[in-house]
Amino acid sequence: MTPARSDDELLARFRNEDRSALARLLSLAENGRAADLLDRIDGLTGRAHVIGVTGSAGVGKSTLVDRLAAALRKRNRTVGVVCVDPSSPFTGGAVLGDRVRMSGLSVDPGIFIRSMSSRGAPGGLARTTGDLIRVLDAFGKGVVIVETVGVGQGEVEIAGMADTVVVLEVPGLGDFIQAIKAGILEIGDLFVVNKADRPGADEVRGHIEGMLEMSNDRSGWRPRVLTTVASQGQGIAELVDAIESHHEHLCRSGSLETRRRDRREAELRRIVQTEFLARLDGELARGGEFAGVVARVREGRLSPHRGAELLLGARRPGPDTAGSRAPT
Amino acid sequence: MISAQKIRVLIAKPGLDGHDRGAKVVARAMRDAGMEVIYTGIRQTPKQIVEATLQEDADCLAISILSGAHGTLIPDILRQLREAKLDDVLVLAGGIIPAEDVSALKAEGVREVFGPGTDTRHVAEFIRENVRKA
Ligand SMILES: Nc1nc2c(ncn2[C@@H]2O[C@H](COP(=O)(O)OP(=O)(O)O)[C@@H](O)[C@H]2O)c(=O)[nH]1
Ligand SMILES: [Mg+2]
Numbered sequence: 406m407t408p409a410r411s412d413d414e415l416l417a418r419f420r421n422e423d424r425s426a427l428a429r430l431l432s433l434a435e436n437g438r439a440a441d442l443l444d445r446i447d448g449l450t451g452r453a454h455v456i457g458v459t460g461s462a463g464v465g466k467s468t469l470v471d472r473l474a475a476a477l478r479k480r481n482r483t484v485g486v487v488c489v490d491p492s493s494p495f496t497g498g499a500v501l502g503d504r505v506r507m508s509g510l511s512v513d514p515g516i517f518i519r520s521m522s523s524r525g526a527p528g529g530l531a532r533t534t535g536d537l538i539r540v541l542d543a544f545g546k547g548v549v550i551v552e553t554v555g556v557g558q559g560e561v562e563i564a565g566m567a568d569t570v571v572v573l574e575v576p577g578l579g580d581f582i583q584a585i586k587a588g589i590l591e592i593g594d595l596f597v598v599n600k601a602d603r604p605g606a607d608e609v610r611g612h613i614e615g616m617l618e619m620s621n622d623r624s625g626w627r628p629r630v631l632t633t634v635a636s637q638g639q640g641i642a643e644l645v646d647a648i649e650s651h652h653e654h655l656c657r658s659g660s661l662e663t664r665r666r667d668r669r670e671a672e673l674r675r676i677v678q679t680e681f682l683a684r685l686d687g688e689l690a691r692g693g694e695f696a697g698v699v700a701r702v703r704e705g706r707l708s709p710h711r712g713a714e715l716l717l718g719a720r721r722p723g724p725d726t727a728g729s730r731a732p733t
Numbered sequence: 734m735i736s737a738q739k740i741r742v743l744i745a746k747p748g749l750d751g752h753d754r755g756a757k758v759v760a761r762a763m764r765d766a767g768m769e770v771i772y773t774g775i776r777q778t779p780k781q782i783v784e785a786t787l788q789e790d791a792d793c794l795a796i797s798i799l800s801g802a803h804g805t806l807i808p809d810i811l812r813q814l815r816e817a818k819l820d821d822v823l824v825l826a827g828g829i830i831p832a833e834d835v836s837a838l839k840a841e842g843v844r845e846v847f848g849p850g851t852d853t854r855h856v857a858e859f860i861r862e863n864v865r866k867a
Contacts, residue, residue, distance in 0.1 A: 425818065428790040436738050497739070498764035504785060505774035511784045518788055522739070522769050 434536040449543035457563035459553040460573030465599040467506035469635040476645045485541030486518040488552040529553035529560030564592035576605030601632040624660040740768045743791035745782040747806045756797040762853030783813040792864040793823040811842045821865045
């Protein structure tokens, strides 16, 4: 079978809501082998409400996602879940364990859960998480929930992927100063103090509210702080209400559309960047003009800036720049 | 586009026993062999296991079992895998399975059975050599 034929067949099954076709398309997208297929389903995307759930390891993200998905199902939404876990820096392998907290969901055909490894990417998501969100969106999931890695620092990439960002905190961690540094306060649309069955939840809540007062509203939305006991399902209905009112706010104010356009542009930039570097690597492997430029930069006969200009086609290759240093 | 493919192994623990130390050891060993391991937790029903295998597009399903219920649970999982057209998934079993039951399980579709004390490097090698090639 030619690749195009099998693509057609896969896509037909995907459009027919075949879940194994969805699973296969997610794998192809994860492995960066679905450019044509993603192009062909692009017109089906842009409809799902994308919810990001972030916070340090162990704060209860997976437990909360499990309850959240179940509550959304009760409100007749179909749900896709993408859980990202860290990869091992030594072997590139990973143990993806978020499903352990979601086993009650897995037999509901209205829910589709997919685990993914960060594959070494920083920022709390994998490089292709955005593509997986788009595939679930195109499949027709009304809501797509994304759980970030949860190593605790600098996981702000979710803000560029989600319509609504939920940031989890718990009593007793005392990492507030770190949270400010990592920019977590700026990305949260909703803050959840989970494990409110433990002492100190009100204090944490007050602390976050205090800090939010000092920061600016984003697009007229005032971030809210809620408390939950995810393991017992407490506070989940209120959280779903808050998520829905944030979504309504985004629709009403027009910022939903702005966020989506920003996201598409960011995606374009990401693809150009990866594709260009991949092409550069390919060219280098074959030798030729590109390799010549890189060699001259390596040897100090050309500045990195001028070299980059040459590779990007801004200038025609010329003699070595006068100002560049001789090799040392 | 950069393409990177990893072997995805789903480790499932059907049955009522709550001991998953062995399953966790295997999970870490397969991670250390460079694979992506989806761990689903204890006390999974065959339906949950098959659904998770489908959603995760796993290349290999490793069933860990201690409860002695392999005689009914594993055939049930295999039947549901066939119904879901997941016949190309490599199915392995590990744990305490009496020697006389091994050939019956293999006849049902389990490709290999690994007893306690198997060198995990051997398991990783078996998976690498026997998973479907994309
Ligand atoms: N006491 C308490 N424990 C919780 C609560 N929510 C989650 N947990 C527990 O916290 C641990 C980590 O939860 P998990 O969802 O895996 O956290 P994640 O790493 O952020 O995804 C698990 O043992 C949960 O059962 C809660 O509201 N209260
Ligand atoms: Mg988790």
